[in-house]
Amino acid sequence: MTNSIAELEDADLIFVIGSNMTEAHPVISYFVKRGAKKGATLIVNDPRRTDLCRWADHFVRINSGSDIAYINGLINEIFKNGWADEEFLREHTENPDDIRAWVADYPVERASEICGVPVERMKEIARLLGTAKSASVCYTLGITEHICGTDNVMTLANLQMVLGNLGKPSAGLNPLRGQNNVQGACDMGALPNVFHNYQAVTDPNVIAKMEHSWGVTGLSDRVGYKKPTMLRKARDGGTKILYCIGDNPVHTEPNMAHTIEEIEALEFLIVCDIFPTLTTQYADVVFPDYGWGEEEGTFSNTERRVQRVRAAVKAADGCRPSWWVLQELGMRLGYDLGFTSAEAVWEDMRRTATSYAGITWERIENIGLQWPCPTLEHPGTTFLHKDGNFTRGKGLFAKTDWIPPAEVPDEEYPLILSTGRRLWHYHSGTQTRNSVGLEALFPEELLEMNAADAEPLGIKSGDLVKASSRRGEITLRAWVNERATPGFCWTAFHFEEACGNVLTIDAYDPVTETAEYKVCAIRVEKVADAEELMKDLCRQARP
Amino acid sequence: MSGHLTLDGVAYPFQSGQTVLEVARENGIKIPALCYHRKTGPAGRCRVCIVEVEGQAGLPTSCNLEAKDGMVVYTNTEAVLEVRRSVVNLLLANGEHNCLSCEQNGRCELQDAAYDLGIEIPAFTIIGPEVEIDDSSEMIVNDRRKCIQCGICVAACNNVVVNEVLGMGQRGFDSRIVCDLDVPMAESTCVQCGECVQLCPVGAFIEKKAIGQGRSWELETVDTTCPYCGVGCQLTLHVDTNANRIVRVTGREVVPNDGMLCVKGRFGYEFPSSPNRLTQPLIRKNGELEPVSWEEALDFTAERIKKIVEEHGPDVFSAFGSGRTTNESNYAISKFTRAVIKTNNVDHCART
Numbered sequence: 001m002t003n004s005i006a007e008l009e010d011a012d013l014i015f016v017i018g019s020n021m022t023e024a025h026p027v028i029s030y031f032v033k034r035g036a037k038k039g040a041t042l043i044v045n046d047p048r049r050t051d052l053c054r055w056a057d058h059f060v061r062i063n064s065g066s067d068i069a070y071i072n073g074l075i076n077e078i079f080k081n082g083w084a085d086e087e088f089l090r091e092h093t094e095n096p097d098d099i100r101a102w103v104a105d106y107p108v109e110r111a112s113e114i115c116g117v118p119v120e121r122m123k124e125i126a127r128l129l130g131t132a133k134s135a136s137v138c139y140t141l142g143i144t145e146h147i148c149g150t151d152n153v154m155t156l157a158n159l160q161m162v163l164g165n166l167g168k169p170s171a172g173l174n175p176l177r178g179q180n181n182v183q184g185a186c187d188m189g190a191l192p193n194v195f196h197n198y199q200a201v202t203d204p205n206v207i208a209k210m211e212h213s214w215g216v217t218g219l220s221d222r223v224g225y226k227k228p229t230m231l232r233k234a235r236d237g238g239t240k241i242l243y244c245i246g247d248n249p250v251h252t253e254p255n256m257a258h259t260i261e262e263i264e265a266l267e268f269l270i271v272c273d274i275f276p277t278l279t280t281q282y283a284d285v286v287f288p289d290y291g292w293g294e295e296e297g298t299f300s301n302t303e304r305r306v307q308r309v310r311a312a313v314k315a316a317d318g319c320r321p322s323w324w325v326l327q328e329l330g331m332r333l334g335y336d337l338g339f340t341s342a343e344a345v346w347e348d349m350r351r352t353a354t355s356y357a358g359i360t361w362e363r364i365e366n367i368g369l370q371w372p373c374p375t376l377e378h379p380g381t382t383f384l385h386k387d388g389n390f391t392r393g394k395g396l397f398a399k400t401d402w403i404p405p406a407e408v409p410d411e412e413y414p415l416i417l418s419t420g421r422r423l424w425h426y427h428s429g430t431q432t433r434n435s436v437g438l439e440a441l442f443p444e445e446l447l448e449m450n451a452a453d454a455e456p457l458g459i460k461s462g463d464l465v466k467a468s469s470r471r472g473e474i475t476l477r478a479w480v481n482e483r484a485t486p487g488f489c490w491t492a493f494h495f496e497e498a499c500g501n502v503l504t505i506d507a508y509d510p511v512t513e514t515a516e517y518k519v520c521a522i523r524v525e526k527v528a529d530a531e532e533l534m535k536d537l538c539r540q541a542r543p
Numbered sequence: 544m545s546g547h548l549t550l551d552g553v554a555y556p557f558q559s560g561q562t563v564l565e566v567a568r569e570n571g572i573k574i575p576a577l578c579y580h581r582k583t584g585p586a587g588r589c590r591v592c593i594v595e596v597e598g599q600a601g602l603p604t605s606c607n608l609e610a611k612d613g614m615v616v617y618t619n620t621e622a623v624l625e626v627r628r629s630v631v632n633l634l635l636a637n638g639e640h641n642c643l644s645c646e647q648n649g650r651c652e653l654q655d656a657a658y659d660l661g662i663e664i665p666a667f668t669i670i671g672p673e674v675e676i677d678d679s680s681e682m683i684v685n686d687r688r689k690c691i692q693c694g695i696c697v698a699a700c701n702n703v704v705v706n707e708v709l710g711m712g713q714r715g716f717d718s719r720i721v722c723d724l725d726v727p728m729a730e731s732t733c734v735q736c737g738e739c740v741q742l743c744p745v746g747a748f749i750e751k752k753a754i755g756q757g758r759s760w761e762l763e764t765v766d767t768t769c770p771y772c773g774v775g776c777q778l779t780l781h782v783d784t785n786a787n788r789i790v791r792v793t794g795r796e797v798v799p800n801d802g803m804l805c806v807k808g809r810f811g812y813e814f815p816s817s818p819n820r821l822t823q824p825l826i827r828k829n830g831e832l833e834p835v836s837w838e839e840a841l842d843f844t845a846e847r848i849k850k851i852v853e854e855h856g857p858d859v860f861s862a863f864g865s866g867r868t869t870n871e872s873n874y875a876i877s878k879f880t881r882a883v884i885k886t887n888n889v890d891h892c893a894r895t
Contacts, residue, residue, distance in 0.1 A: 026805035177773030182866030190864025224887030246865030297869030301775025
């Protein structure tokens with residue numbers, strides 16, 4: 001996030017796109033709803049009528065995967081009406097004329113045809129954005145989990161630069177990070193192209209610095225493989241060993257049958273985790289890890305705040321922290337990683353990381369600090385790009401063009417399936433399904449569909465249905481509701497008994513290799529009538 | 544208007560917009576206030592926070608009394624204490640405030656007020672209508688017998704977390720906290736975030752799973768960060784150290800969540816002590832994963848990695864860090880992959 005969470009409450013306009021925040025980031029939604037209550041204009045843009053719509057001034061139903069056309073259409077209209085922040089464009093961006101020219105290809109009439117939003121409606125939304133004092137854009141995986149996810153993000157950045165909505169409070173571009181420490185995993189260098197602190201592996205100076213700091217030679221300066229490539233290469237022997245910590249790829253990667261083939265093709269699979277999962281079933285070695293509540297360490301949240309996690313209970317005798325296992329393996333392979341405690345690991349990292357140099361465990365004993373925090377005296381950074389000064393100097397607009405999703409509905413598979421998370425569960429369910437009561441609140445996966453699609457198939461809430469795509473099929477109960485718009489179905493991936501990822505498509509964004517979890521084509525058939533009316537299960541649906 | 548006001552004979556500075564109660568609390572002067580919470584603001588409802596102000600008739604409530612320069616306030620005159628005693632006595636008489644096995648015992652604001660005012664036995668007995676306990680929901684019990692109708696839960700649900708479920712229903716003796724249009728909580732649109740539990744000053748909203756799991760003073764507290772989504776809510780874990788179990792979770796009123804949580808963060812805490820946990824290293828032998836010693840697991844793994852990497856080069860090794868594990872775990876796998884194996888094939892679930 002370029003801003004902090006609490007700033008959302010004071011925004012003039014909040015533009016939410018591809019985010020189901022009342023379920024996936026409930027506490028952020030509290031701030032957004034408070035903002036709306038205080039008078040902010042709340043615009044929810046989604047193919048799905050998410051629960052946040054109850055508090056929204058506008059729900060704009062856009063077609064799945066049409067974000068670029070929609071946003072470019074809005075930018076076009078903003079320029080046309082003189083609502084662009086010309087001063088910001090002149091002072092803080094490198095190529096304002098380019099974006100003006102590029103979006104000329106997206107008059108609202110054309111954009112409207114692609115995104116399905118009526119022309120007048122688009123003009124209204126453009127006016128609200130264009131005339132707001134400041135606007136905060138919040139997005140989540142509804143933007144990134146597309147084959148054009150990178151361009152989707154670029155398009156939103158273009159919008160905010162055109163409006164001059166960066167570098168000030170309660171504005172900005174705010175991706176809501178999905179997992180407790182996905183920000184931290186990136187920051188710590190669990191990425192193939194950068195060390196911790198986003199230091200490029202291809203930069204000889206960085207390599208020299210890290211070799212010196214770590215006391216090693218021969219660090220690789222070739223960018224490594226991204227996750228889908230690692231798995232794909234297992235098929236031809238390009239990947240033989242996979243060391244997997246706290247991840248359950250069989251369950252969470254798209255196209256499960258395909259993932260299983262890749263995992264089976266590995267020569268040696270090491271899994272370090274806290275529960276048996278679909279992935280441990282294929283492991284050659286399993287290391288029992290310390291879990292949350294048992295280990296000391298830090299997480300970094302979506303607003304870049306590094307915060308402590310602490311041991312409250314003792315782990316079973318046989319468990320060990322993942323860093324300890326790596327230290328032991330390092331010793332056996334001839335290198336002392338120097339990991340004597342979790343804090344020692346942090347300190348090892350901090351020595352060569354300017355953004356975190358000022359963050360010690362001692363300083364975050366009580367309250368976390370937001371990076372960049374370069375010195376021990378630095379107070380941390382609430383929002384990025386202050387006064388429009390970007391990391392790279394001036395902001396650079398990127399050209400983006402709409403492309404259709406990898407798989408669109410046809411006669412054989414006539415419905416769109418999109419997937420995501422539910423309020424009551426988390427990821428592959430290892431944590432939430434092993435806690436008391438959450439499963440009672442949401443006991444089984446459901447396929448949400450609109451009455452317009454369900455009724456012709458004779459399907460009502462609670463009926464058992466079979467959902468199939470070109471990649472597989474799952475059987476689960478239907479939940480006929482208004483959240484699913486006509487032609488559009490939705491399910492989650494928390495339950496291995498009926499996991500959305502059996503159906504999802506392994507088509508990827510070429511830059512990030514993020515899969516298009518948000519669009520694939522399915523067919524739905526009724527299997528059996530409900531044994532009882534499924535009223536109770538609908539309790540989380542907000543009218 | 545900022546300036547100075549005098550509290551019990553001592554002058555204190557204040558900022559514009561501050562109330563007398565806020566200035567008093569800031570300076571360590573205890574005024575009981577049952578319907579006031581910083582997050583829900585002044586309600587002027589319970590009338591326990593009354594004070595005496597020189598030159599002003601009556602006893603105004605301090606929670607909504609704006610501080611003024613030169614104001615002279617007395618917080619504990621006999622007149623003030625007498626009224627407070629009456630109010631607390633009435634609250635105690637109305638409902639069933641039995642502290643013996645109340646979960647809130649030891650952290651109850653009504654109990655504290657009674658203690659501070661020296662009320663040993665309530666002065667009155669009121670026979671009111673029977674009230675129902677709503678224990679229909681999975682996580683939250685609304686024990687209406689203990690409710691003092693301060694309205695904090697209603698304000699919390701509607702204005703703090705804006706889930707808009709709780710309301711005050713009926714009138715007079717019959718008035719009570721209701722969900723939606725007066726349906727049991729389990730059938731309501733409540734998302735079980737528990738902000739009502741977090742802010743309830745008495746034992747009217749309590750965590751169902753924490754009942755009977757230990758008195759507040761028996762439990763150790765540990766501050767930590769929530770293991771679910773990327774918001775990074777700050778929590779306090781309440782731990783039964785003898786049983787080695789987390790038995791309750793409360794939100795810390797600091798950034799980024801200011802005490803607010805969701806159903807997972809507040810109630811999804813048992814998984815560390817689940818019997819389904821992996822608790823020993825396993826190696827696949829004859830097709831089955833079998834328990835082995837750490838020595839054997841580590842030696843075997845190191846041997847295999849060494850052999851395969853020596854034969855095929857470092858790039859046949861790949862590693863996944865995780866958006867669910869700690870920074871330290873992620874840095875550890877990054878350094879291991881790069882410094883020990885000499886490849887950059889390390890990634891995690893950010894892109895998937």
